[in-house]
Amino acid sequence: MSDSKGRKTLEPLVLRNQSNLLISPAEVADEIENLVYTKEGTLRSVEGPAPLIFDTATNALPSEYSNQMFGVYHTTLRGGATDLLLMHSGNNIYSLTGWTPTSPFKKVVGTAGSLIRMDLNARDTPQFPTQFETTPKGVVIVPQNEGRAVFYDGEVATPLGYDSMPPAALGHGPESTDPTKPSKINNGGYAVSRMNAGFTLHKDFGFGRLGTIEGRVDSEIGGRMLSGGYQCSYQWIDYFGNLSPLAPRSNEVRIQEQGYWSDYTLSSTASPEIAQKQLLWSNISAGPEGTIGRVFSRTKDILNSGTQELFIVPGNVGWAASGAFATMPDNVSTQWPDNVPDGWILSQPHDVMPVPIFKLCRLALGRLWIANTADDPGILIPSMPGRFGTFLRDSEIFPDPSGGAITGMWSTPSGLMGFTATSTFLLNIAPEGQGFTATTLNSNVGCVAPSSLATLVNGGVIWLGREGFYVYDGQQIQLISGHISRETDRINPVRAKEAVAVVDPTSKEYRCWVARDGSRTNNKCFIFDGQGWRTRKREKLQSVCVTKDHRKYVIGAGRVTKSDSTEAAGLWVLDRSVGHYPLAPVKSAIETSWITWPLSKDKKTVKTVYLAFRESYIGSVRVKVYRDWRKKSEAEYEDSTTGTLYLEEDKPPVWDSSEWDDFSWFRNRPFWKKVDVSVPACEVYKIRIESDNPFEFIGMTVDEEPKTGGFGTRIS
Numbered sequence: 001m002s003d004s005k006g007r008k009t010l011e012p013l014v015l016r017n018q019s020n021l022l023i024s025p026a027e028v029a030d031e032i033e034n035l036v037y038t039k040e041g042t043l044r045s046v047e048g049p050a051p052l053i054f055d056t057a058t059n060a061l062p063s064e065y066s067n068q069m070f071g072v073y074h075t076t077l078r079g080g081a082t083d084l085l086l087m088h089s090g091n092n093i094y095s096l097t098g099w100t101p102t103s104p105f106k107k108v109v110g111t112a113g114s115l116i117r118m119d120l121n122a123r124d125t126p127q128f129p130t131q132f133e134t135t136p137k138g139v140v141i142v143p144q145n146e147g148r149a150v151f152y153d154g155e156v157a158t159p160l161g162y163d164s165m166p167p168a169a170l171g172h173g174p175e176s177t178d179p180t181k182p183s184k185i186n187n188g189g190y191a192v193s194r195m196n197a198g199f200t201l202h203k204d205f206g207f208g209r210l211g212t213i214e215g216r217v218d219s220e221i222g223g224r225m226l227s228g229g230y231q232c233s234y235q236w237i238d239y240f241g242n243l244s245p246l247a248p249r250s251n252e253v254r255i256q257e258q259g260y261w262s263d264y265t266l267s268s269t270a271s272p273e274i275a276q277k278q279l280l281w282s283n284i285s286a287g288p289e290g291t292i293g294r295v296f297s298r299t300k301d302i303l304n305s306g307t308q309e310l311f312i313v314p315g316n317v318g319w320a321a322s323g324a325f326a327t328m329p330d331n332v333s334t335q336w337p338d339n340v341p342d343g344w345i346l347s348q349p350h351d352v353m354p355v356p357i358f359k360l361c362r363l364a365l366g367r368l369w370i371a372n373t374a375d376d377p378g379i380l381i382p383s384m385p386g387r388f389g390t391f392l393r394d395s396e397i398f399p400d401p402s403g404g405a406i407t408g409m410w411s412t413p414s415g416l417m418g419f420t421a422t423s424t425f426l427l428n429i430a431p432e433g434q435g436f437t438a439t440t441l442n443s444n445v446g447c448v449a450p451s452s453l454a455t456l457v458n459g460g461v462i463w464l465g466r467e468g469f470y471v472y473d474g475q476q477i478q479l480i481s482g483h484i485s486r487e488t489d490r491i492n493p494v495r496a497k498e499a500v501a502v503v504d505p506t507s508k509e510y511r512c513w514v515a516r517d518g519s520r521t522n523n524k525c526f527i528f529d530g531q532g533w534r535t536r537k538r539e540k541l542q543s544v545c546v547t548k549d550h551r552k553y554v555i556g557a558g559r560v561t562k563s564d565s566t567e568a569a570g571l572w573v574l575d576r577s578v579g580h581y582p583l584a585p586v587k588s589a590i591e592t593s594w595i596t597w598p599l600s601k602d603k604k605t606v607k608t609v610y611l612a613f614r615e616s617y618i619g620s621v622r623v624k625v626y627r628d629w630r631k632k633s634e635a636e637y638e639d640s641t642t643g644t645l646y647l648e649e650d651k652p653p654v655w656d657s658s659e660w661d662d663f664s665w666f667r668n669r670p671f672w673k674k675v676d677v678s679v680p681a682c683e684v685y686k687i688r689i690e691s692d693n694p695f696e697f698i699g700m701t702v703d704e705e706p707k708t709g710g711f712g713t714r715i716s
Helices: 482-488
Strands: 029-033 035-037 043-045 069-077 082-089 092-096 105-110 131-135 138-142 150-152 157-159 170-172 213-215 223-225 228-230 232-238 253-255 279-282 291-299 310-312 336-338 358-364 367-373 380-382 408-412 415-419 424-429 436-442 461-465 468-472 477-479 500-503 510-514 524-528 533-536 540-546 554-561 567-573 588-592 604-614 622-627 630-638 670-682 685-691 696-706
Touching: 035 588, 069 131, 069 138, 069 554, 069 567, 082 138, 082 554, 105 150, 131 358, 138 358, 228 291, 358 408, 358 415, 408 461, 461 500, 461 510, 468 482, 482 524, 482 533, 500 540, 510 540, 510 554, 604 622, 604 685, 622 670, 630 670, 685 696
Parallel strands: 029 533, 069 540
Antiparallel strands: 029 588, 035 043, 043 696, 069 082, 082 092, 092 105, 131 138, 138 150, 150 157, 170 279, 213 223, 228 253, 232 291, 279 336, 291 310, 358 367, 367 380, 408 415, 415 424, 424 436, 461 468, 468 477, 500 510, 510 524, 524 533, 540 554, 554 567, 588 685, 604 670, 604 696, 622 630, 622 685
């Protein structure tokens, strides 16, 4: 037996991050998997996840879950009064209505029985996850099936804005039965005034108000109404205040000149207003479901006002100044009797474009920005402020000079960050306050997964690009995953666009789930704590979110392996557990880098591994030792001296094995575990600790002794 006096004890290795470089510092691991960084600085085995909703009697999950999960999102509206949890599963988008396992959801979009009937065309082709964005008026939901986006506030769901314009209205005005005879001018058709016999305005309604008057009552020839013309248009307005495109202009309604009052056997002192008309507009179409009114617009007298522009017609005298929501506050009537004078119409209508089919959206700079449309993937379009489904014509921006498809957007204090697959730009309000400017931040680095974007606790923006993970700190863009490129290079490039990420509010870590190797689902999670990386392989998540309330739950949509080796699809609360739900045990592992590489020319023998754990878990760990740059276990040891992960001579109270009245809870104590190993005459070595039982790791150290002669013995 060797003399223990010749042994050397390494400095304690407090392993918290990993690097896949061939040569790494001893305090940096080669792999840390399925271990969560705790508030007290330890690494603890992943817990759970717990099903968000399940039948506690049968462990059955809700029938609304599907093997194809495309999205999950949580938000609050109306100052927290409305709590929304949305889930895209299969061919439907659901909203959580309660916690009853048999029927906890209602359909918002999808098949029969939904608030909006729409074919979501669920398919397993690579695509962005379903996008969600909260606005002050509701949530914008963007399925990735080439269908329309939806606006939902917890009660009402409508398509986002309007994708078509209303049909043209039809104008009705006076006609002249014999233009050569003064008494026959403007006497037919819709000839509503105070002087025509056919359609005479009652004196209690005053005079007609349309028509341009020339001359004065006290002149020697009196006054006259000049020839004039009018056209109209209108827009639908929906429940959320969004406007449709303007309808095509109506036919032009003409009013013929009515001459001197003496021609009508009236005295020269008669008011010229007696000849002014009222018009009628018909064929005003009701809008699609969700429409609550029509905003009516009309020209001033085209022949005499000097303009042919449209102006919004108020519904009453004071509306032009007060801004009531619609001229016609209903979605039923089809006619509008128009007696509004030109002097009352002041504001011009908004020239709105139809809402296109798009893939991405983000709220920034007081607007909803949409991008990657079906017709032009490189386009970026801002909404009107406050009208998040209303987009003005000619407001489009092409931020990438090469016209590349927009693949991500993120709101920052500096403005809206936008991405193509190969470039990054920053959008902001132009210095003069009109329009927007786009500044290229990097013409070689882009984003491949819009749902991988997140804001770190230090304010930096992080995302997945083609070469790995990048961070923008407000000054520059840096690749932060170069030292784990052995892992990131295995991300499936075809499925990279499906990556999803979140910053955990408890651990403050960035977690991103990606599809690795040939996987069709996100089967690997990369974790960044601001300093370094770890990995996780517990869940296969296609979408993930954080609850926007005091719970701060991280909820994932996807699949988890059960104890019978089958997979269950659903919504899962990460890092929480329900003891009796039958999940497969999780394998946690820590693997060191190649230890003592600087002294690899001098062979040594590994004798003892000391593991610093924190007590409370029942079970054992396995210790594997690799040698001389070969990932083949030279020695494998089961921690079988006690078979537990706590001190046998002073057992702590453990859940489900102690009675309530027999103990008081104390903070779990750290302790050392000694594992004797024997790996003789090695140049370098690495140690792997793994277990199917949960454990809490603090650190480790190793006893080794130098080889004093001979060539040693290899164990094969």
